Amino acid sequence: MINVQNLTKRYGSHLAVDNISFQVSEGEILGFLGPNGAGKSTTMNILTGYLSSSEGTVTINGHDILEEPNEAKASIGYLPEQPPLYLDMTVREYLDFVFDLKQCKFNRKKHIAEICRLMQIEHVYDRLIKNLSKGYRQRVGFAQALIGNPPVLVLDEPTVGLDPNQIIEIRALIKNLGKHHTVILSSHILQEIEAVCDRIVIINEGKLVADDTASALSEKYSSDRRRMALIAGDEKRVTDILTHLPGVEDVVCYGEKEDGVYEYAIEPQDGADFRRALFTALSKEGYPLLGLRSMEMSLEEIFISLTREQLPQTTRKGGKSK
Protein backbone atom coordinates (compact mmCIF):
# COMPACT_ATOMS: atom_id res chain seq x y z
CA MET A 1 0.00 0.00 0.00
CA ILE A 2 2.79 2.37 0.94
CA ASN A 3 6.24 1.77 -0.42
CA VAL A 4 9.14 4.01 0.57
CA GLN A 5 12.46 3.38 -1.14
CA ASN A 6 15.78 5.02 -0.25
CA LEU A 7 14.10 8.23 0.83
CA THR A 8 16.55 11.07 1.42
CA LYS A 9 15.84 14.71 2.22
CA ARG A 10 18.45 17.42 2.46
CA TYR A 11 17.89 20.93 3.75
CA GLY A 12 20.98 22.61 2.37
CA SER A 13 23.81 20.63 3.89
CA HIS A 14 21.66 19.23 6.68
CA LEU A 15 20.52 15.66 6.11
CA ALA A 16 17.02 15.45 7.60
CA VAL A 17 16.11 12.01 6.28
CA ASP A 18 18.88 9.60 5.39
CA ASN A 19 18.12 6.75 3.00
CA ILE A 20 14.99 5.35 4.66
CA SER A 21 13.12 2.40 3.17
CA PHE A 22 10.05 0.67 4.52
CA GLN A 23 6.74 -0.79 3.39
CA VAL A 24 3.31 -0.73 4.91
CA SER A 25 0.84 -3.31 3.71
CA GLU A 26 -2.90 -2.94 3.48
CA GLY A 27 -4.76 -2.80 6.79
CA GLU A 28 -1.60 -2.39 8.82
CA ILE A 29 -1.06 0.22 11.53
CA LEU A 30 2.53 1.37 11.52
CA GLY A 31 3.95 3.28 14.45
CA PHE A 32 6.53 5.91 13.69
CA LEU A 33 8.80 6.57 16.63
CA GLY A 34 11.71 8.91 17.10
CA PRO A 35 12.98 11.69 19.31
CA ASN A 36 12.30 15.33 18.41
CA GLY A 37 14.01 16.33 15.20
CA ALA A 38 14.57 12.75 14.09
CA GLY A 39 12.84 13.37 10.77
CA LYS A 40 9.39 11.97 11.53
CA SER A 41 7.40 14.95 10.34
CA THR A 42 9.67 15.48 7.35
CA THR A 43 9.13 11.87 6.28
CA MET A 44 5.37 12.23 6.70
CA ASN A 45 5.39 15.48 4.75
CA ILE A 46 7.19 13.74 1.90
CA LEU A 47 4.80 10.75 2.01
CA THR A 48 1.84 13.08 1.61
CA GLY A 49 3.41 15.17 -1.14
CA TYR A 50 3.77 18.38 0.87
CA LEU A 51 7.54 18.27 0.45
CA SER A 52 9.57 16.69 -2.28
CA SER A 53 12.31 14.23 -1.50
CA SER A 54 15.90 14.89 -2.54
CA GLU A 55 16.26 11.25 -3.54
CA GLY A 56 14.22 8.09 -3.42
CA THR A 57 10.67 7.18 -4.30
CA VAL A 58 7.36 7.03 -2.49
CA THR A 59 4.49 4.97 -3.90
CA ILE A 60 1.04 5.23 -2.41
CA ASN A 61 -1.60 2.74 -3.51
CA GLY A 62 0.42 2.07 -6.67
CA HIS A 63 0.86 5.75 -7.57
CA ASP A 64 4.21 7.51 -7.39
CA ILE A 65 3.79 10.70 -5.37
CA LEU A 66 5.87 12.71 -7.87
CA GLU A 67 4.71 11.08 -11.11
CA GLU A 68 0.98 10.92 -10.35
CA PRO A 69 0.56 13.32 -7.45
CA ASN A 70 -3.20 13.75 -7.73
CA GLU A 71 -3.97 10.02 -7.74
CA ALA A 72 -1.56 9.41 -4.87
CA LYS A 73 -2.84 12.34 -2.82
CA ALA A 74 -6.44 11.27 -3.35
CA SER A 75 -5.61 8.04 -1.50
CA ILE A 76 -4.23 9.82 1.57
CA GLY A 77 -5.88 11.48 4.53
CA TYR A 78 -3.27 13.57 6.33
CA LEU A 79 -3.34 15.05 9.80
CA PRO A 80 -0.17 17.17 10.09
CA GLU A 81 1.48 18.02 13.39
CA GLN A 82 -0.39 21.32 13.44
CA PRO A 83 -3.87 20.71 12.03
CA PRO A 84 -4.33 22.82 8.86
CA LEU A 85 -7.39 24.73 10.00
CA TYR A 86 -8.78 28.00 8.69
CA LEU A 87 -9.50 29.72 11.98
CA ASP A 88 -11.97 32.17 10.46
CA MET A 89 -14.31 29.40 9.27
CA THR A 90 -16.90 27.42 11.18
CA VAL A 91 -16.43 23.68 11.46
CA ARG A 92 -19.26 23.26 8.94
CA GLU A 93 -17.73 25.62 6.39
CA TYR A 94 -14.30 24.10 6.85
CA LEU A 95 -15.38 20.50 6.39
CA ASP A 96 -17.50 21.54 3.41
CA PHE A 97 -14.44 23.19 1.92
CA VAL A 98 -12.28 20.10 2.45
CA PHE A 99 -15.04 17.99 0.91
CA ASP A 100 -14.92 20.18 -2.21
CA LEU A 101 -11.13 20.36 -2.18
CA LYS A 102 -10.83 16.59 -2.20
CA GLN A 103 -13.51 16.41 -4.89
CA CYS A 104 -15.46 13.76 -3.01
CA LYS A 105 -18.18 11.84 -4.74
CA PHE A 106 -20.10 10.85 -1.59
CA ASN A 107 -23.37 12.27 -0.37
CA ARG A 108 -22.04 15.43 1.27
CA LYS A 109 -24.44 15.72 4.21
CA LYS A 110 -24.36 12.06 5.13
CA HIS A 111 -20.61 11.71 4.79
CA ILE A 112 -19.74 14.78 6.86
CA ALA A 113 -22.36 13.96 9.51
CA GLU A 114 -20.93 10.47 9.81
CA ILE A 115 -17.40 11.79 10.35
CA CYS A 116 -18.59 14.40 12.86
CA ARG A 117 -20.35 11.70 14.82
CA LEU A 118 -17.19 9.59 14.79
CA MET A 119 -15.04 12.49 15.99
CA GLN A 120 -17.75 13.78 18.36
CA ILE A 121 -17.68 17.31 17.04
CA GLU A 122 -21.39 17.58 16.17
CA HIS A 123 -22.12 20.05 18.96
CA VAL A 124 -19.38 22.48 17.80
CA TYR A 125 -20.42 22.15 14.17
CA ASP A 126 -21.50 25.77 13.80
CA ARG A 127 -18.78 27.39 15.88
CA LEU A 128 -15.80 29.26 14.53
CA ILE A 129 -12.69 27.14 14.65
CA LYS A 130 -10.71 29.95 16.30
CA ASN A 131 -13.02 29.70 19.33
CA LEU A 132 -12.44 25.98 19.80
CA SER A 133 -10.08 24.48 22.35
CA LYS A 134 -6.94 22.66 21.26
CA GLY A 135 -8.56 19.28 21.74
CA TYR A 136 -11.50 20.17 19.51
CA ARG A 137 -9.22 21.68 16.88
CA GLN A 138 -7.26 18.46 16.88
CA ARG A 139 -10.47 16.52 16.32
CA VAL A 140 -11.59 18.80 13.51
CA GLY A 141 -8.15 18.26 11.97
CA PHE A 142 -8.64 14.52 12.31
CA ALA A 143 -12.11 14.81 10.74
CA GLN A 144 -10.56 16.66 7.82
CA ALA A 145 -8.21 13.73 7.23
CA LEU A 146 -11.10 11.27 7.20
CA ILE A 147 -13.12 13.14 4.59
CA GLY A 148 -13.29 11.22 1.34
CA ASN A 149 -12.64 7.96 3.20
CA PRO A 150 -9.07 7.62 1.89
CA PRO A 151 -7.51 4.13 2.12
CA VAL A 152 -4.32 5.53 3.68
CA LEU A 153 -4.22 7.66 6.82
CA VAL A 154 -1.09 9.53 7.85
CA LEU A 155 -1.42 10.88 11.37
CA ASP A 156 1.29 13.05 12.90
CA GLU A 157 0.85 12.92 16.68
CA PRO A 158 -2.95 12.62 16.58
CA THR A 159 -3.54 12.66 20.34
CA VAL A 160 -1.62 15.85 21.16
CA GLY A 161 -3.76 18.25 23.19
CA LEU A 162 -6.47 15.77 24.05
CA ASP A 163 -7.48 14.89 27.59
CA PRO A 164 -6.94 11.32 28.85
CA ASN A 165 -10.51 10.21 28.08
CA GLN A 166 -10.32 11.55 24.57
CA ILE A 167 -6.91 9.96 24.07
CA ILE A 168 -8.38 6.56 24.90
CA GLU A 169 -11.29 7.20 22.52
CA ILE A 170 -9.04 8.33 19.69
CA ARG A 171 -6.74 5.34 20.17
CA ALA A 172 -9.72 3.02 19.98
CA LEU A 173 -10.88 4.88 16.89
CA ILE A 174 -7.50 4.54 15.19
CA LYS A 175 -7.42 0.87 16.06
CA ASN A 176 -10.88 0.54 14.55
CA LEU A 177 -9.96 2.53 11.45
CA GLY A 178 -6.95 0.27 11.03
CA LYS A 179 -9.29 -2.59 10.11
CA HIS A 180 -10.17 -0.94 6.81
CA HIS A 181 -7.38 1.59 6.36
CA THR A 182 -3.63 1.58 6.20
CA VAL A 183 -2.42 3.87 8.97
CA ILE A 184 0.92 5.51 9.69
CA LEU A 185 0.97 7.05 13.12
CA SER A 186 3.73 9.04 14.74
CA SER A 187 3.90 9.69 18.42
CA HIS A 188 6.22 10.48 21.30
CA ILE A 189 4.03 8.42 23.56
CA LEU A 190 5.41 4.93 23.55
CA GLN A 191 2.46 3.31 25.29
CA GLU A 192 0.29 4.72 22.53
CA ILE A 193 2.39 3.16 19.80
CA GLU A 194 2.54 -0.09 21.73
CA ALA A 195 -1.22 -0.11 22.29
CA VAL A 196 -2.28 0.79 18.77
CA CYS A 197 0.33 -0.29 16.24
CA ASP A 198 0.99 -3.63 14.60
CA ARG A 199 4.50 -2.69 13.63
CA ILE A 200 7.00 -0.08 14.75
CA VAL A 201 9.57 1.89 12.81
CA ILE A 202 12.10 3.80 14.89
CA ILE A 203 14.11 6.55 13.28
CA ASN A 204 16.90 8.57 14.78
CA GLU A 205 18.83 11.43 13.22
CA GLY A 206 17.17 10.67 9.90
CA LYS A 207 18.18 7.02 9.88
CA LEU A 208 15.97 4.01 10.27
CA VAL A 209 17.22 2.12 13.33
CA ALA A 210 14.51 -0.50 13.80
CA ASP A 211 11.52 -1.91 11.92
CA ASP A 212 9.61 -4.74 13.59
CA THR A 213 6.71 -5.65 15.86
CA ALA A 214 6.92 -4.59 19.51
CA SER A 215 7.35 -8.12 20.80
CA ALA A 216 9.97 -8.97 18.17
CA LEU A 217 11.83 -5.79 19.06
CA SER A 218 11.96 -6.60 22.73
CA GLU A 219 13.05 -10.12 21.95
CA LYS A 220 15.74 -8.90 19.60
CA TYR A 221 17.14 -6.19 21.81
CA SER A 222 16.98 -7.81 25.20
CA SER A 223 19.30 -10.73 25.60
CA ASP A 224 18.01 -11.11 29.13
CA ARG A 225 15.29 -13.74 29.34
CA ARG A 226 15.30 -14.10 33.13
CA ARG A 227 12.22 -13.69 35.25
CA MET A 228 12.27 -12.17 38.68
CA ALA A 229 10.07 -13.95 41.25
CA LEU A 230 9.10 -12.76 44.71
CA ILE A 231 8.39 -15.75 46.92
CA ALA A 232 7.63 -15.86 50.64
CA GLY A 233 9.22 -18.64 52.62
CA ASP A 234 12.48 -20.31 53.49
CA GLU A 235 15.21 -19.35 51.02
CA LYS A 236 16.99 -22.68 50.82
CA ARG A 237 13.85 -24.71 50.40
CA VAL A 238 12.42 -22.47 47.73
CA THR A 239 15.69 -22.39 45.79
CA ASP A 240 15.64 -26.16 45.87
CA ILE A 241 12.11 -26.32 44.47
CA LEU A 242 12.91 -23.80 41.75
CA THR A 243 16.09 -25.50 40.63
CA HIS A 244 14.24 -28.78 40.14
CA LEU A 245 11.45 -27.27 38.06
CA PRO A 246 11.29 -28.51 34.46
CA GLY A 247 12.53 -25.84 32.01
CA VAL A 248 14.64 -23.97 34.58
CA GLU A 249 18.33 -23.54 33.84
CA ASP A 250 19.57 -21.57 36.81
CA VAL A 251 18.29 -19.84 39.96
CA VAL A 252 19.97 -17.03 41.88
CA CYS A 253 18.58 -15.55 45.06
CA TYR A 254 18.78 -11.78 45.22
CA GLY A 255 18.19 -11.59 48.94
CA GLU A 256 15.38 -10.68 51.30
CA LYS A 257 13.17 -7.94 49.89
CA GLU A 258 10.46 -7.90 52.56
CA ASP A 259 10.11 -9.69 55.85
CA GLY A 260 10.52 -13.34 54.92
CA VAL A 261 10.13 -12.66 51.22
CA TYR A 262 13.03 -13.37 48.89
CA GLU A 263 13.65 -12.38 45.29
CA TYR A 264 14.92 -14.95 42.84
CA ALA A 265 16.21 -14.58 39.31
CA ILE A 266 15.16 -17.62 37.34
CA GLU A 267 16.85 -18.33 34.03
CA PRO A 268 14.82 -20.59 31.72
CA GLN A 269 16.20 -23.17 29.36
CA ASP A 270 15.99 -22.14 25.71
CA GLY A 271 12.41 -21.24 24.84
CA ALA A 272 10.98 -22.96 27.89
CA ASP A 273 8.04 -21.53 29.83
CA PHE A 274 8.15 -22.59 33.49
CA ARG A 275 5.43 -20.31 34.85
CA ARG A 276 2.69 -22.92 35.29
CA ALA A 277 5.04 -25.47 36.78
CA LEU A 278 6.36 -22.79 39.12
CA PHE A 279 2.90 -21.96 40.38
CA THR A 280 1.85 -25.56 40.93
CA ALA A 281 5.06 -26.51 42.66
CA LEU A 282 4.99 -23.55 45.00
CA SER A 283 1.34 -23.87 45.92
CA LYS A 284 1.76 -27.56 46.63
CA GLU A 285 4.50 -26.72 49.08
CA GLY A 286 2.59 -23.76 50.51
CA TYR A 287 5.00 -21.00 49.49
CA PRO A 288 3.01 -18.03 48.17
CA LEU A 289 4.22 -16.46 44.91
CA LEU A 290 3.94 -12.71 45.40
CA GLY A 291 5.22 -11.44 42.09
CA LEU A 292 6.70 -12.50 38.77
CA ARG A 293 8.11 -10.14 36.21
CA SER A 294 10.03 -10.42 33.00
CA MET A 295 13.44 -8.86 32.51
CA GLU A 296 12.63 -8.26 28.84
CA MET A 297 13.08 -4.69 27.75
CA SER A 298 10.01 -2.57 27.41
CA LEU A 299 9.52 -0.56 24.25
CA GLU A 300 10.57 2.49 26.20
CA GLU A 301 13.93 0.99 27.05
CA ILE A 302 14.48 -0.23 23.51
CA PHE A 303 13.67 3.23 22.25
CA ILE A 304 16.10 4.86 24.64
CA SER A 305 18.87 2.42 23.87
CA LEU A 306 18.38 2.75 20.11
CA THR A 307 18.16 6.51 19.99
CA ARG A 308 20.88 7.29 22.53
CA GLU A 309 23.55 4.90 21.42
CA GLN A 310 26.29 7.28 22.45
CA LEU A 311 25.33 6.82 26.10
CA PRO A 312 26.53 3.76 27.98
CA GLN A 313 23.95 1.02 28.20
CA THR A 314 23.23 1.69 31.86
CA THR A 315 19.76 2.88 30.89
CA ARG A 316 18.84 -0.77 30.72
CA LYS A 317 17.42 -1.43 34.11
CA GLY A 318 14.95 -4.08 35.19
CA GLY A 319 12.01 -4.56 32.87
CA LYS A 320 8.38 -3.83 33.57
CA SER A 321 6.03 -6.53 34.68
CA LYS A 322 4.34 -8.26 31.80
Added chain:
Amino acid sequence: MSAIFKREFKTYFTSPIGYVVLAMIYGLSGYYFFMYNLANGYADLSYVFSSVMTLLVLLVLPVLTMRLMSDDKRQKTDQALLTAPVSLTGIVLGKFFAALLLFAIGISIMLVFAVIIATKVTPDWLVVFGNFIGLLLLGAMLIAIGLLISCLTESQFVAALGTFLASFALLMVDSVGSMLSSSTVAVAITDFLSISKRYSTFTGGLMQYDDIIFFVSMTALFLFITVRVLDRKRWN
Protein backbone atom coordinates in the same frame (compact mmCIF):
# COMPACT_ATOMS: atom_id res chain seq x y z
CA MET B 1 -9.64 24.91 -8.05
CA SER B 2 -13.29 25.85 -7.63
CA ALA B 3 -13.19 24.93 -3.92
CA ILE B 4 -10.24 27.26 -3.37
CA PHE B 5 -11.85 29.99 -5.48
CA LYS B 6 -15.07 29.77 -3.44
CA ARG B 7 -13.28 29.78 -0.12
CA GLU B 8 -11.03 32.71 -0.96
CA PHE B 9 -13.91 34.75 -2.25
CA LYS B 10 -16.03 34.03 0.82
CA THR B 11 -13.12 34.86 3.10
CA TYR B 12 -13.04 38.39 1.71
CA PHE B 13 -16.42 38.86 3.32
CA THR B 14 -15.86 36.96 6.57
CA SER B 15 -12.89 39.24 7.17
CA PRO B 16 -13.07 43.04 6.85
CA ILE B 17 -10.84 43.03 3.76
CA GLY B 18 -13.62 42.65 1.19
CA TYR B 19 -15.71 45.40 2.76
CA VAL B 20 -12.74 47.73 3.16
CA VAL B 21 -11.70 47.27 -0.45
CA LEU B 22 -15.19 47.80 -1.84
CA ALA B 23 -15.80 50.78 0.45
CA MET B 24 -12.55 52.37 -0.69
CA ILE B 25 -13.40 51.90 -4.36
CA TYR B 26 -17.03 52.98 -4.07
CA GLY B 27 -16.33 55.90 -1.74
CA LEU B 28 -13.43 57.44 -3.61
CA SER B 29 -14.75 56.94 -7.12
CA GLY B 30 -18.22 58.07 -6.01
CA TYR B 31 -16.75 61.25 -4.58
CA TYR B 32 -14.87 62.06 -7.77
CA PHE B 33 -17.85 61.07 -9.92
CA PHE B 34 -19.98 63.52 -7.98
CA MET B 35 -17.42 66.33 -7.92
CA TYR B 36 -16.26 65.97 -11.49
CA ASN B 37 -19.21 64.66 -13.50
CA LEU B 38 -22.38 65.42 -11.61
CA ALA B 39 -21.51 68.82 -10.12
CA ASN B 40 -20.05 70.09 -13.41
CA GLY B 41 -22.50 68.35 -15.71
CA TYR B 42 -19.62 66.62 -17.47
CA ALA B 43 -20.43 63.39 -19.35
CA ASP B 44 -16.92 62.00 -19.92
CA LEU B 45 -15.95 59.35 -17.35
CA SER B 46 -12.32 59.06 -18.51
CA TYR B 47 -10.95 61.30 -15.78
CA VAL B 48 -12.58 59.33 -13.01
CA PHE B 49 -11.35 56.15 -14.59
CA SER B 50 -7.78 57.06 -15.38
CA SER B 51 -6.66 59.27 -12.50
CA VAL B 52 -8.76 58.05 -9.63
CA MET B 53 -8.67 54.44 -10.58
CA THR B 54 -4.93 54.14 -11.03
CA LEU B 55 -4.55 55.59 -7.55
CA LEU B 56 -7.14 53.14 -6.25
CA VAL B 57 -5.44 50.23 -7.95
CA LEU B 58 -2.24 51.20 -6.23
CA LEU B 59 -3.88 51.38 -2.81
CA VAL B 60 -6.44 48.62 -3.05
CA LEU B 61 -4.75 45.75 -4.86
CA PRO B 62 -2.02 45.18 -2.26
CA VAL B 63 -4.77 44.80 0.35
CA LEU B 64 -6.59 42.40 -1.93
CA THR B 65 -3.62 40.12 -2.53
CA MET B 66 -1.60 40.41 0.67
CA ARG B 67 -2.99 37.42 2.52
CA LEU B 68 -3.76 35.14 -0.44
CA MET B 69 -0.64 33.00 -0.05
CA SER B 70 1.13 34.37 3.02
CA ASP B 71 -1.72 33.53 5.36
CA ASP B 72 -1.85 29.90 4.25
CA LYS B 73 1.81 29.58 5.01
CA ARG B 74 1.51 31.26 8.41
CA GLN B 75 -1.49 29.18 9.49
CA LYS B 76 0.04 26.05 7.92
CA THR B 77 -3.16 25.53 5.97
CA ASP B 78 -1.00 25.17 2.88
CA GLN B 79 -0.46 21.63 4.15
CA ALA B 80 -4.13 20.93 3.49
CA LEU B 81 -3.98 22.51 0.04
CA LEU B 82 -0.71 20.96 -1.08
CA THR B 83 -1.62 17.46 0.11
CA ALA B 84 -5.07 17.56 -1.51
CA PRO B 85 -5.56 16.15 -5.00
CA VAL B 86 -5.30 19.61 -6.56
CA SER B 87 -2.51 20.82 -8.83
CA LEU B 88 -0.39 23.83 -7.88
CA THR B 89 -1.80 25.63 -10.91
CA GLY B 90 -5.30 24.95 -9.59
CA ILE B 91 -4.42 26.47 -6.22
CA VAL B 92 -2.86 29.57 -7.77
CA LEU B 93 -5.66 30.10 -10.29
CA GLY B 94 -8.35 29.63 -7.65
CA LYS B 95 -6.83 32.37 -5.54
CA PHE B 96 -6.16 34.60 -8.53
CA PHE B 97 -9.72 34.48 -9.82
CA ALA B 98 -11.17 35.12 -6.35
CA ALA B 99 -9.18 38.36 -6.11
CA LEU B 100 -9.99 39.26 -9.70
CA LEU B 101 -13.72 38.76 -9.16
CA LEU B 102 -13.76 41.04 -6.13
CA PHE B 103 -11.78 43.64 -8.06
CA ALA B 104 -14.21 43.35 -11.01
CA ILE B 105 -17.18 43.82 -8.66
CA GLY B 106 -15.44 46.90 -7.29
CA ILE B 107 -14.75 48.59 -10.61
CA SER B 108 -18.19 47.67 -11.97
CA ILE B 109 -19.35 50.76 -10.11
CA MET B 110 -18.05 52.69 -13.11
CA LEU B 111 -20.67 51.00 -15.27
CA VAL B 112 -23.29 52.16 -12.79
CA PHE B 113 -21.94 55.72 -13.16
CA ALA B 114 -22.21 55.37 -16.94
CA VAL B 115 -25.83 54.26 -16.63
CA ILE B 116 -26.55 57.28 -14.41
CA ILE B 117 -25.06 59.55 -17.07
CA ALA B 118 -27.03 57.72 -19.74
CA THR B 119 -30.28 58.88 -18.13
CA LYS B 120 -29.38 62.45 -19.18
CA VAL B 121 -27.11 62.16 -22.22
CA THR B 122 -25.70 59.24 -24.18
CA PRO B 123 -22.18 58.52 -22.88
CA ASP B 124 -19.45 57.33 -25.21
CA TRP B 125 -19.98 53.61 -24.53
CA LEU B 126 -16.79 52.60 -26.32
CA VAL B 127 -14.77 54.80 -23.98
CA VAL B 128 -16.64 53.40 -20.98
CA PHE B 129 -16.06 49.78 -21.96
CA GLY B 130 -12.51 50.50 -23.06
CA ASN B 131 -11.81 51.96 -19.67
CA PHE B 132 -13.46 49.07 -17.90
CA ILE B 133 -11.60 46.39 -19.84
CA GLY B 134 -8.31 48.27 -19.59
CA LEU B 135 -8.68 48.60 -15.84
CA LEU B 136 -9.63 44.95 -15.50
CA LEU B 137 -6.57 43.83 -17.49
CA LEU B 138 -4.30 46.14 -15.52
CA GLY B 139 -5.80 44.83 -12.30
CA ALA B 140 -5.35 41.21 -13.38
CA MET B 141 -1.66 41.78 -14.03
CA LEU B 142 -1.10 43.54 -10.72
CA ILE B 143 -3.05 40.84 -8.87
CA ALA B 144 -0.77 38.22 -10.42
CA ILE B 145 2.24 40.22 -9.22
CA GLY B 146 0.69 40.58 -5.77
CA LEU B 147 0.03 36.85 -5.64
CA LEU B 148 3.67 36.13 -6.44
CA ILE B 149 4.88 38.51 -3.74
CA SER B 150 2.42 37.08 -1.22
CA CYS B 151 3.93 33.70 -2.00
CA LEU B 152 7.40 34.90 -1.01
CA THR B 153 6.61 35.92 2.56
CA GLU B 154 4.62 34.84 5.60
CA SER B 155 3.87 38.41 6.60
CA GLN B 156 0.79 40.10 5.17
CA PHE B 157 2.32 43.50 5.79
CA VAL B 158 5.48 42.71 3.84
CA ALA B 159 3.34 41.27 1.04
CA ALA B 160 1.18 44.40 0.86
CA LEU B 161 4.17 46.73 0.94
CA GLY B 162 6.03 44.71 -1.68
CA THR B 163 3.03 44.68 -4.01
CA PHE B 164 2.54 48.40 -3.54
CA LEU B 165 6.17 49.14 -4.39
CA ALA B 166 6.15 46.81 -7.40
CA SER B 167 2.95 48.35 -8.80
CA PHE B 168 4.26 51.82 -8.09
CA ALA B 169 7.53 51.07 -9.90
CA LEU B 170 5.61 49.75 -12.91
CA LEU B 171 3.49 52.88 -13.07
CA MET B 172 6.68 54.95 -12.78
CA VAL B 173 8.39 53.30 -15.74
CA ASP B 174 7.33 56.21 -17.96
CA SER B 175 9.16 58.85 -15.99
CA VAL B 176 12.28 56.70 -16.02
CA GLY B 177 11.88 56.49 -19.79
CA SER B 178 11.66 60.25 -20.17
CA MET B 179 14.84 60.69 -18.11
CA LEU B 180 16.66 58.29 -20.41
CA SER B 181 15.20 59.76 -23.60
CA SER B 182 18.67 60.05 -25.21
CA SER B 183 19.00 56.28 -25.43
CA THR B 184 16.69 54.72 -28.00
CA VAL B 185 17.12 51.27 -26.48
CA ALA B 186 16.02 52.49 -23.05
CA VAL B 187 13.04 54.25 -24.53
CA ALA B 188 12.06 51.11 -26.45
CA ILE B 189 12.25 49.06 -23.28
CA THR B 190 10.33 51.52 -21.10
CA ASP B 191 7.73 51.98 -23.82
CA PHE B 192 7.24 48.25 -23.94
CA LEU B 193 6.92 47.99 -20.17
CA SER B 194 4.90 51.13 -19.67
CA ILE B 195 1.59 49.95 -18.29
CA SER B 196 0.29 53.51 -17.98
CA LYS B 197 0.85 54.13 -21.70
CA ARG B 198 -0.82 50.88 -22.61
CA TYR B 199 -3.64 51.54 -20.18
CA SER B 200 -4.21 55.06 -21.54
CA THR B 201 -4.95 53.73 -25.02
CA PHE B 202 -7.85 51.81 -23.44
CA THR B 203 -9.12 54.96 -21.71
CA GLY B 204 -9.37 56.54 -25.15
CA GLY B 205 -11.74 53.75 -26.13
CA LEU B 206 -9.07 52.09 -28.24
CA MET B 207 -8.61 48.35 -27.85
CA GLN B 208 -5.36 47.30 -29.48
CA TYR B 209 -4.34 43.67 -29.78
CA ASP B 210 -0.78 44.23 -28.64
CA ASP B 211 -1.93 45.92 -25.42
CA ILE B 212 -4.42 43.18 -24.64
CA ILE B 213 -1.82 40.52 -25.40
CA PHE B 214 0.72 42.37 -23.25
CA PHE B 215 -1.51 42.45 -20.18
CA VAL B 216 -2.80 38.90 -20.61
CA SER B 217 0.64 37.41 -21.21
CA MET B 218 2.19 39.34 -18.31
CA THR B 219 -0.59 38.06 -16.06
CA ALA B 220 0.05 34.51 -17.27
CA LEU B 221 3.79 34.94 -16.79
CA PHE B 222 3.49 36.05 -13.17
CA LEU B 223 0.99 33.29 -12.40
CA PHE B 224 3.41 30.80 -13.93
CA ILE B 225 6.28 32.15 -11.82
CA THR B 226 4.06 31.87 -8.72
CA VAL B 227 3.43 28.18 -9.48
CA ARG B 228 7.16 27.62 -9.97
CA VAL B 229 8.01 29.37 -6.71
CA LEU B 230 5.45 27.23 -4.83
CA ASP B 231 6.90 24.11 -6.39
CA ARG B 232 10.44 25.19 -5.68
CA LYS B 233 9.66 25.63 -1.99
CA ARG B 234 8.79 21.95 -1.74
CA TRP B 235 12.28 21.02 -2.87
CA ASN B 236 14.18 23.13 -0.37
